[in-house]
Amino acid sequence: xxxxxxxxxxxxxxxxxxxxxxxxxxxxxxxxxxxxxxxxxxxxxxxxxxxxxxxxxxxxxxxxxxxxxxxxxxxxxxxxxxxxxxxxxxxx
Amino acid sequence: xxxxxxxxxxxxxxxxxxxxxxxxxxxxxxxxxxxxxxxxxxxxxxxxxxxxxxxxxxxxxxxxxxxxxxxxxxxxxxxxxxxxxxxxxxxxxxxxxxxxxxxxxxxxxxxxxxxxxxxxxxxxxxxxxxxxxxxxxxxxxxxxxxxxxxxxxxxxxxxxxxxxxxxxxxxxxxxxxxxxxxxxxxxxxxxxxxxxxxxxxxxxxxxxxxxxxxxxxxxxxxxxxxxxxxxxxxxxxxxxxxxxxxxxxxxxxxxxxxxxxxxxxxxxxxxxxxxxxxxxxxxxxxxxxxxxxxxxxxxxxxxxxxxxxxxxxxxxxxxxxxxxxxxxxxxxxxxxxxxxxxxxxxxxxxxxxxxxxxxxxxxxxxxxxxxxxxxxxxxxxxxxxxxxxxxxxxxxxxxxxxxxxxxxxxxxxxxxxxxxxxxxxxxxxxxxxxxxxxxxxxxxxxxxxxxxxxxxxxxxxxxxxxxxxxxxxxxxxxxxxxxxxx
Numbered sequence: 001x002x003x004x005x006x007x008x009x010x011x012x013x014x015x016x017x018x019x020x021x022x023x024x025x026x027x028x029x030x031x032x033x034x035x036x037x038x039x040x041x042x043x044x045x046x047x048x049x050x051x052x053x054x055x056x057x058x059x060x061x062x063x064x065x066x067x068x069x070x071x072x073x074x075x076x077x078x079x080x081x082x083x084x085x086x087x088x089x090x091x092x
Numbered sequence: 093x094x095x096x097x098x099x100x101x102x103x104x105x106x107x108x109x110x111x112x113x114x115x116x117x118x119x120x121x122x123x124x125x126x127x128x129x130x131x132x133x134x135x136x137x138x139x140x141x142x143x144x145x146x147x148x149x150x151x152x153x154x155x156x157x158x159x160x161x162x163x164x165x166x167x168x169x170x171x172x173x174x175x176x177x178x179x180x181x182x183x184x185x186x187x188x189x190x191x192x193x194x195x196x197x198x199x200x201x202x203x204x205x206x207x208x209x210x211x212x213x214x215x216x217x218x219x220x221x222x223x224x225x226x227x228x229x230x231x232x233x234x235x236x237x238x239x240x241x242x243x244x245x246x247x248x249x250x251x252x253x254x255x256x257x258x259x260x261x262x263x264x265x266x267x268x269x270x271x272x273x274x275x276x277x278x279x280x281x282x283x284x285x286x287x288x289x290x291x292x293x294x295x296x297x298x299x300x301x302x303x304x305x306x307x308x309x310x311x312x313x314x315x316x317x318x319x320x321x322x323x324x325x326x327x328x329x330x331x332x333x334x335x336x337x338x339x340x341x342x343x344x345x346x347x348x349x350x351x352x353x354x355x356x357x358x359x360x361x362x363x364x365x366x367x368x369x370x371x372x373x374x375x376x377x378x379x380x381x382x383x384x385x386x387x388x389x390x391x392x393x394x395x396x397x398x399x400x401x402x403x404x405x406x407x408x409x410x411x412x413x414x415x416x417x418x419x420x421x422x423x424x425x426x427x428x429x430x431x432x433x434x435x436x437x438x439x440x441x442x443x444x445x446x447x448x449x450x451x452x453x454x455x456x457x458x459x460x461x462x463x464x465x466x467x468x469x470x471x472x473x474x475x476x477x478x479x480x481x482x483x484x485x486x487x488x489x490x491x492x493x494x495x496x497x498x499x500x501x502x503x504x505x506x507x508x509x510x511x512x513x514x515x516x517x518x519x520x521x522x523x524x525x526x527x528x529x530x531x532x533x534x535x536x537x538x539x540x541x542x543x544x545x546x547x548x549x550x551x552x553x554x555x556x557x558x559x560x561x562x563x564x565x566x567x568x569x570x571x572x573x574x575x576x577x578x
Binding site: 061 | 111112113116117118119120126127128129130131132133136144145146147148150167169174175176177178224225226230231232233234235236361363366368371372373374
């Protein structure tokens with residue numbers, strides 16, 4: 001991964017880095033990717049990918065309404081609010 | 093569409109499922125609540141919370157898949173679709189990626205050129221995002237009531253060729269969702285949403301040209317208009333030797349145009365990966381059997397049966413079967429007819445399509461809320477069919493049946509409205525009238541034939557409007573001819 005690719009990833013995550021940070025993060029990323037790459041080098045043609053260590057399926061919740069937060073509770077941690085709404089910088 | 097070209101259209105339809113609670117938490121899904129009341133730490137995306145799958149999200153998705161001839165995947169999983177937007181508090185949407193629960197289906201539509209099958213690529217389960225309100229000048233406001241409401245996304249194959257076919261397809265999908273009882277199907281309120289992928293090519297070409305994606309198709313009329321506009325725009329570009337850009341277009345109903353929303357150059361990179369907080373879903377034969385059993389007779393099937401069984405024209409059958417309640421009401425009314433003839437069944441349809449549907453739209457109620465039961469309507473058709481009252485009188489007494497449980501027979505009896513068709517009674521009546529109006533009879537004999545109508549009118553008047561006009565007419569004619577003969 002080069003700094004340009006990292007820059008794109010950062011933009012997608014709405015993060016801003018300096019050039020020095022990009023350089024150093026790119027290096028760290030590459031270490032991780034290289035490490036994981038060792039797994040790819042193995043011949044795993046017959047092995048099903050394991051998405052979870054828990055192999056049970058169909059862990060459902062019955063379709064029943066439970067309790068919600070109050071609006072006041074829901075907005076308690078919001079940096080900005082407007083009456084009952086979360087307020088965020090203009091996006092459109 | 094300009095000749096020599098054809099459009100290649102695929103639709104992506106998002107349907108909000110009518111579950112009681114959200115997809116991954118137990119908050120209610122009701123529409124139109126005060127902002128941020130149906131929220132909890134899970135759908136607010138608080139750190140450390142875990143989603144638990146609503147069993148009905150799976151059940152409803154499977155039901156829709158079966159109803160649209162899809163294969164049902166035995167084992168499927170959830171993935172995270174990552175993007176940053178203020179109304180998506182987790183920073184990702186829980187969705188399905190490479191293993192959607194339903195795939196490879198088809199639905200039949202009726203087009204001007206006959207029947208046609210439109211392929212369904214996939215149906216997958218996901219959650220809705222919250223709602224951003226941009227009306228303010230400076231800030232955007234976010235309501236997270238909708239966050240986590242279960243959706244299915246139904247993706248069609250690019251089998252659709254015209255804006256009208258797209259409209260028909262969407263109508264069919266909507267009808268199926270509503271008949272299955274899993275979605276309200278309301279485009280205006282957003283419980284059904286539609287995006288269209290549109291490209292055009294020279295007729296006969298087999299390759300696909302660059303497509304654009306059209307969003308904001310928030311009514312059936314707009315779906316057809318927007319796609320039609322986009323097709324024409326792309327053809328015009330090609331005619332001028334320009335290339336169609338890979339863009340997301342926004343339909344603006346006000347100006348009747350599509351506008352560039354974003355270019356795909358800056359396209360999202362969703363970085364899908366397996367959702368580690370949810371386990372897989374296995375659909376076994378028991379679930380499939382159960383969901384199959386919950387599929388009622390669907391739209392086109394019902395329409396065709398109505399045409400066959402009740403002898404209805406396609407127009408009537410289409411309207412009656414577009415609304416489950418209406419269809420049920422119609423069948424109940426026909427069932428209650430004392431004599432079920434094709435004419436009587438058509439009369440039932442006429443009453444529903446005119447008087448009752450007018451009542452429904454004026455009062456904004458459904459057929460059950462109009463206040464006239466199916467059996468009552470049948471009684472009204474009965475008395476017109478057997479000649480007890482004329483259609484005109486039937487129309488007059490209909491308003492008195494709304495909100496009561498009286499039958500037409502009861503009203504007629506109460507008010508002595510019964511049309512007299514008994515010949516001997518009418519003969520007597522006619523004789524009386526001819527006697528009283530001897531002068532007119534004389535003039536009529538001398539050639540003033542237009543007096544015949546006058547005499548019939550006198551007879552009807554003398555009966556207080558209860559005499560059957562056609563019987564009066566024929567008896568009057570008979571009587572006069574007799575007199576002429578003498």
